[in-house]
Amino acid sequence: MDITQENAVPKAPERGITPTDLHPDTLAIRTGHHRTPFGEHSEPIVTTSSFVFGSAAEAAAKFSGEADGFIYSRFTNPTVAAFQERLAAMEGAESAIGTASGMSAILATVLSLLSSGDHIVASKSMFGSTVNLFQKLLPRFGITTTWVTLGDPDHWQAAVTSKTRMLFVETPTNPLTELADITALADVAHNADALLVVDNCFCTSALQQPIKLGADLVIHSATKFLDGQGRCVGGAVVGPSRIIDDAIFGYMRSCGPSMSPFNAWVFLKGLETLGLRMQRHCDNAEAIAAWLVTHPKVTRVHYPGLDTHPQHALACRQQARFGPVMSFEIDGGQPEAWQLIDQLNIMSITANLGDAKTTVTHPYTTTHARMDEADRLAVGVNPSLIRLAIGLEHDADLINDLEQALNA
Ligand SMILES: Cc1ncc(COP(=O)(O)O)c(C=O)c1O
Structure with missing residues (x-):
């Protein structure tokens, strides 16, 4: 070159x-x-x-x-x-x-x-x-x-x-x-x-x-x-x-x-403080992903730390830990996803990630909205998908927030 x-x-x-x-x-x-x-x-x-x-x-x-x-x-x-x-x-x-x-x-x-x-x-x-x-x-x-x-x-x-x-x-x-x-x-x-x-x-x-x-x-x-x-x-x-x-x-x-x-x-x-923060982000994310898979309204959780993730073995090999970001799909479509997001009390509805504050995003209508619809669907960015970038709050508070929103 x-x-x-x-x-x-x-x-x-x-x-x-x-x-x-x-x-x-x-x-x-x-x-x-x-x-x-x-x-x-x-x-x-x-x-x-x-x-x-x-x-x-x-x-x-x-x-x-x-x-x-x-x-x-x-x-x-x-x-x-x-x-x-x-x-x-x-x-x-x-x-x-x-x-x-x-x-x-x-x-x-x-x-x-x-x-x-x-x-x-x-x-x-x-x-x-x-x-x-x-x-x-x-x-x-x-x-x-x-x-x-x-x-x-x-x-x-x-x-x-x-x-x-x-x-x-x-x-x-x-x-x-x-x-x-x-x-x-x-x-x-x-x-x-x-x-x-x-x-x-x-x-x-x-x-x-x-x-x-x-x-x-x-x-x-x-x-x-x-x-x-x-x-x-x-x-x-x-x-x-x-x-x-x-x-x-x-x-x-x-x-x-x-x-x-x-x-x-x-x-x-x-x-x-990056190394220190990433450990806590990952601790929280692992706890939340493990909880989300148990909820009946959640149809799928995308997180490399779960052994159901298709590339879990690669993640174990290539990464020191599984990271702070995950996404999950809920039973229903865009109205149900938006309703859940609007019910959250602690998590911030914002497009950014990587913050001490946990953020929640609906990629289909925000970060990925400018992609053609066929492309979005082909890569799995569908209306029922919600992204969480887990922050540094206490994991129990974040789980409680998700639970009250999912059960509302
Ligand atoms: C994976 C990835 N790469 C690049 C970018 C672009 O970064 P910036 O918003 O700082 O331009 C983003 C923003 O969300 C991202 O998620």
């Missing part, structure tokens, strides 16, 4: 932390902060549009990439750089780049690495906006996608052509929590000289490290669990320096879908 060399991401000076020696929970707290001469203990938010140079020659050297250093916050900022360095360390990757949203991370990846005539293989079992981007926008720029069955690597293999440059997968998927075998898809991609890109939004690096399983690039919607309290919108692409620092950084510099320093700071602090 031909990746155009652009200016490299400037690196802040090293402070002696060797990421390879430390557990991700320690990296989440200790990497990325390069203390200023003030000696601050907590990471500072550097809110400035541009940076000052000591001389015209220094400015020229930094602009040309001959000298490291910060230039302009559209593409270089110390707080954003701290977030990037920390996230890369936690994913076990060389580099990361922060973006304005998860969708802009996906767009940056596709537009910086693919050209007109190139081909993607992906599954429609993923977030509705990603399907829309690939299906409706990218063809206008000559980039086409073949849609395959998420969990069948042979189907992915059969869809590969001489033009295939990227396999894009979300695992577990939004909202049905289906899984793809990352190692098997990495083999398919690499045999075709293509890249495997994994959207790691539901698990985060705390539960799944796709690069260690063979993926080339990892996408994050930082909006979700990296923030963890539903405050900011942001995203990231993580991977090797030859892709991130060269091709994607060049795109970010020219096109500008940057992460703000304030948002980077919120995410940076969110990373410090």
Whole structure:
């Protein structure tokens, strides 16, 4: 694959932390902060549009990439750089780049690495906006996608052509929590000289490290669990320096879908508690899924932690735990699903997920509503489906809330 060399991401000076020696929970707290001469203990938010140079020659050297250093916050900022360095360390990757949203991370990846005539293989079992981007926008720029069955690597293999440059997968998927075998898809991609890109939004690096399983690039919607309290919108692409620092950084510099320093700071602090929070999210989700399967009005529960989930064995192999998100179907259709949602007292009706507050969503009429109806139904997003992104409240209160709503 031909990746155009652009200016490299400037690196802040090293402070002696060797990421390879430390557990991700320690990296989440200790990497990325390069203390200023003030000696601050907590990471500072550097809110400035541009940076000052000591001389015209220094400015020229930094602009040309001959000298490291910060230039302009559209593409270089110390707080954003701290977030990037920390996230890369936690994913076990060389580099990361922060973006304005998860969708802009996906767009940056596709537009910086693919050209007109190139081909993607992906599954429609993923977030509705990603399907829309690939299906409706990218063809206008000559980039086409073949849609395959998420969990069948042979189907992915059969869809590969001489033009295939990227396999894009979300695992577990939004909202049905289906899984793809990352190692098997990495083999398919690499045999075709293509890249495997994994959207790691539901698990985060705390539960799944796709690069260690063979993926080339990892996408994050930082909006979700990296923030963890539903405050900011942001995203990231993580991977090797030859892709991130060269091709994607060049795109970010020219096109500008940057992460703000304030948002980077919120995410940076969110990373410090990510491992801890994900454990509690998973404890709660496992308890709720086990309870939901026992309720007579619930016809189906989609959660990788249940041994009835078709890919439970893969989830045990590929993920540290089963994740905070699940969906379930109730007896009836849209009116019954909406009625149940409206009866909930604690859970918030909102499209976001990854919050300390449990959120409930009706994907068919919200997050996936812009997908064609036939596509929605084909991937299982039907009117009786409800998605829960389990938060950090006490599990007994959440179960009581569901029980009173289901019995109402
Ligand atoms: C799996 C997944 N990927 C990407 C995105 C897009 O992220 P953002 O909303 O930060 O653009 C979302 C948003 O819900 C998502 O669920």
